[in-house]
Amino acid sequence: MALLELRHVDISYGNRVTVKDCDLTLEEGEICSIVGESGSGKTTVIRAVLGLIAGGGRVTAGEILYEGRSLLDLSPREWRALRGHDISMIFQDSGAMMNQTRRIGSCFVEYIRTHENVSKKEAWEKGEDMLARMRLPDPDRIMRSYPFQLSGGQRQRVGIAMGMTYQPKLLLADEPTSALDVTTQAQIVRQMMELRDEYGTAIIIVTHDIGVASYMADRVVVMKDGVIEDQGTREHVLYETDNPYTRKLMEAVPSVGGKRYV
Numbered sequence: 001m002a003l004l005e006l007r008h009v010d011i012s013y014g015n016r017v018t019v020k021d022c023d024l025t026l027e028e029g030e031i032c033s034i035v036g037e038s039g040s041g042k043t044t045v046i047r048a049v050l051g052l053i054a055g056g057g058r059v060t061a062g063e064i065l066y067e068g069r070s071l072l073d074l075s076p077r078e079w080r081a082l083r084g085h086d087i088s089m090i091f092q093d094s095g096a097m098m099n100q101t102r103r104i105g106s107c108f109v110e111y112i113r114t115h116e117n118v119s120k121k122e123a124w125e126k127g128e129d130m131l132a133r134m135r136l137p138d139p140d141r142i143m144r145s146y147p148f149q150l151s152g153g154q155r156q157r158v159g160i161a162m163g164m165t166y167q168p169k170l171l172l173a174d175e176p177t178s179a180l181d182v183t184t185q186a187q188i189v190r191q192m193m194e195l196r197d198e199y200g201t202a203i204i205i206v207t208h209d210i211g212v213a214s215y216m217a218d219r220v221v222v223m224k225d226g227v228i229e230d231q232g233t234r235e236h237v238l239y240e241t242d243n244p245y246t247r248k249l250m251e252a253v254p255s256v257g258g259k260r261y262v
């Protein structure tokens with residue numbers, strides 16, 4: 001059984017069907033990239049998987065199955081148990097998602113205590129341990145910092161650390177490196193790939209950068225105007241596809257074409 005399966009999924013905002021007939025399968029431990037121009041529906045698709053589409057968007061046709069179970073019928077209580085535990089999400093700028101008036105440690109402790117019945121002290125220690133595992137130096141200082149006191153790269157590592165606390169089977173990442181400089185981008189990309197190797201985490205990474213996508217991913221999904229235009233193995237997308245749109249995207253990235261991107 002696949003870890004995640006989208007079958008003929010339509011997603012609408014109001015009366016407008018934005019994503020049409022989306023089919024996507026992800027196996028355990030697989031890394032899949034969704035690429036495509038801005039507005040093509042990438043964020044909409046991964047938010048649908050997490051049951052968190054913005055602006056009243058909803059799935060209006062098809063099925064989303066996680067380990068064979070429909071995610072579309074979950075109760076709010078079932079969602080709370082799954083989200084942030086089995087399925088986690090990291091955002092373009094995890095720092096911007098955090099409450100700017102609260103220290104990292106306070107948010108981390110609260111997050112852990114929504115999933116586990118532990119004391120604040122235990123939660124704090126667990127948070128620190130996760131930061132250390134994500135190779136953030138001086139985790140105690142980070143726990144005591146406000147988001148704005150950290151660099152973009154540090155904040156993104158904090159976001160990944162939080163997302164990985166419960167060793168999710170599925171990590172959804174929406175443009176996780178777009179706000180970072182190239183060097184930090186490369187570090188974060190490597191770190192995400194290590195998560196798969198160490199924890200067996202399956203990852204869907206949304207990126208407008210087909211270079212990052214084809215470097216990281218086992219499978220690449222190309223979206224255009226709310227439709228999956230092309231998909232296949234990284235080799236398919238890099239070398240084999242006849243799809244003119246995919247080829248156009250590839251040609252726009254001079255660093256791709258057999259060479260390592262990072």
Ligand SMILES: Nc1ncnc2c1ncn2[C@@H]1O[C@H](COP(=O)(O)OP(=O)(O)O)[C@@H](O)[C@H]1O
Nearest residue numbers: 013018037038039040041042043044045054055
């Ligand atoms: N909250 C919203 N309300 C209405 N339409 C939206 C909303 N969010 C996104 N859309 C529309 O859905 C389409 C896909 O957007 P999105 O999934 O954000 O694309 P991407 O992540 O690929 O840039 C766009 O046409 C966008 O205008």
Ligand SMILES: [Mg+2]
Nearest residue numbers: 042043044174
């Ligand atoms: Mg987006």
